[in-house]
Amino acid sequence: MAVEELQSIIKRCQILEEQDFKEEDFGLFQLAGQRCIEEGHTDQLLEIIQNEKNKGFLSAIGHPFPKMIFNHGRKKRTWNYLEFEEEENKQLADSMASLAYLVFVQGIHIDQLPMVLSPLYLLQFNMGHIEVFLQRTEESVISKGLELLENSLLRIEDNSLLYQYLEIKSFLTVPQGLVKVMTLCPIETLRKKSLAMLQLYINKLDSQGKYTLFRCLLNTSNHSGVEAFIIQNIKNQIDMSLKRTRNNKWFTGPQLISLLDLVLFLPEGAETDLLQNSDRIMASLNLLRYLVIKDNENDNQTGLWTELGNIENNFLKPLHIGLNMSKAHYEAEIKNSQEAQKSKDLCSITVSGEEIPNMPPEMQLKVLHSALFTFDLIESVLARVEELIEIKTKSTSEENIGIK
Numbered sequence: 001m002a003v004e005e006l007q008s009i010i011k012r013c014q015i016l017e018e019q020d021f022k023e024e025d026f027g028l029f030q031l032a033g034q035r036c037i038e039e040g041h042t043d044q045l046l047e048i049i050q051n052e053k054n055k056g057f058l059s060a061i062g063h064p065f066p067k068m069i070f071n072h073g074r075k076k077r078t079w080n081y082l083e084f085e086e087e088e089n090k091q092l093a094d095s096m097a098s099l100a101y102l103v104f105v106q107g108i109h110i111d112q113l114p115m116v117l118s119p120l121y122l123l124q125f126n127m128g129h130i131e132v133f134l135q136r137t138e139e140s141v142i143s144k145g146l147e148l149l150e151n152s153l154l155r156i157e158d159n160s161l162l163y164q165y166l167e168i169k170s171f172l173t174v175p176q177g178l179v180k181v182m183t184l185c186p187i188e189t190l191r192k193k194s195l196a197m198l199q200l201y202i203n204k205l206d207s208q209g210k211y212t213l214f215r216c217l218l219n220t221s222n223h224s225g226v227e228a229f230i231i232q233n234i235k236n237q238i239d240m241s242l243k244r245t246r247n248n249k250w251f252t253g254p255q256l257i258s259l260l261d262l263v264l265f266l267p268e269g270a271e272t273d274l275l276q277n278s279d280r281i282m283a284s285l286n287l288l289r290y291l292v293i294k295d296n297e298n299d300n301q302t303g304l305w306t307e308l309g310n311i312e313n314n315f316l317k318p319l320h321i322g323l324n325m326s327k328a329h330y331e332a333e334i335k336n337s338q339e340a341q342k343s344k345d346l347c348s349i350t351v352s353g354e355e356i357p358n359m360p361p362e363m364q365l366k367v368l369h370s371a372l373f374t375f376d377l378i379e380s381v382l383a384r385v386e387e388l389i390e391i392k393t394k395s396t397s398e399e400n401i402g403i404k
Contacts, residue, residue, distance in 0.1 A: 003044045010048065097129035101144045105151050119155035120165075126152045127170035134177030139187055146181075146193050149174065149201070156204050163209035172216060175201055183223045195229070202233055210237060211250040211259065218262045224276060228283035231263055235287045242294055242301060257303040264288060265314045270321035278374050281319070285381045288315075292388045308389070316386065323379050330371050337364040 102108045104126065126148055133145025165171045178201070181194040202210055210233070217230050238256065241248035249255055263284050266272040274281060288311070297305045304311075338361070 093132045097132040100126050100129040101148050105147045123152045127174055131170045131173050142190055146197055149197050153200050153204055158203045159206055161204040162206055163212055166212050179221050179226055207248050207250045224279040228279040231283040231287055235290055252301050253303050257307050264311050266318045270318040272322055274322050274326045275371050281378055285385055289385045323375055327375050330368050334368045337361050
């Protein structure tokens with residue numbers, strides 16, 4: 001009975017234009033559909049919904065059955081429709097993203113767009129489509145996303161994208177999507193393009209937006225190279241701030257110190273894998289060296305000198321211990337490899353906590369010496385940083401004594 005009643009309502013409404021639908025039509029339709037579910041006629045209801053002849057009508061009337069079926073779905077077949085609906089939505093999102101690419105990148109019918117649309121509005125309009133593209137793995141699809149993002153960003157002036165835009169989901173998921181392409185995509189051209197687009201995106205954000213994005217990516221990227229890239233950007237922002245007559249509060253003082261807490265530390269203290277984190281550690285040391293050189297202790301514009309004790313305890317001292325431990329481990333591995341070379345045996349070595357089995361001794365030695373070279377490089381920069389700190393603090397103490 002309920003199925004016949006629903007079919008009767010659909011048949012009557014199919015001849016109506018969309019503007020002629022009344023609220024009572026929707027109510028009758030919803031009520032009949034609800035009865036179908038309650039009487040166990042879910043299969044017939046799904047057939048009605050999936051019927052091509054009914055799609056126009058169902059779209060116009062805004063059918064609520066996905067939610068209704070979910071709420072009443074105690075049988076496996078209810079999930080079939082949910083999956084169907086999800087796939088349908090995904091195809092629609094893909095289609096809309098492709099349409100945006102054709103219009104804004106290829107320029108098809110772009111002359112028919114209202115000229116009053118602002119660049120910021122167009123960026124916001126396209127970000128959801130860019131997110132869809134970057135979630136895919138096909139080279140051509142990712143490339144379209146990167147081109148659409150570039151096209152949208154180039155319309156905007158540097159430093160003009162307000163931080164409030166980061167409250168919109170896609171404005172954070174898109175840079176996170178760029179990071180995934182940068183770190184996981186096997187195609188070098190796409191990795192490089194993603195890096196360039198992330199930098200372009202950073203350039204468009206205002207100071208608070210840059211600060212917010214840096215914090216987000218430092219917390220979520222889990223990749224030493226990406227973290228090094230962000231730390232370099234932080235250094236650039238500090239440099240620009242110190243050169244201005246009026247300091248940027250986001251990259252000096254307390255706000256900067258809060259950000260440096262995410263940079264000048266070792267995730268697992270002295271036990272941190274220094275080889276795996278070498279890019280991040282080198283970038284952090286270079287940033288610290290820059291701060292020590294540029295900011296005098298008496299000025300303390302960055303807040304560095306106030307926090308120096310914490311930085312030494314959380315970063316410099318554990319780094320010393322970690323370097324000693326790491327060098328001892330790799331020197332022992334080199335000794336083992338040299339002995340294996342004499343006996344012509346294949347053996348395994350442990351690099352960055354992972355055992356690499358059956359590697360020829362000559363290749364083992366190259367890998368191990370490369371690791372030791374990295375540690376020596378870190379150690380030399382660390383020594384220079386500590387030397388500069390000592391020079392600066394001694395100079396300040398002498399000046400203060402002279403003043404007294």
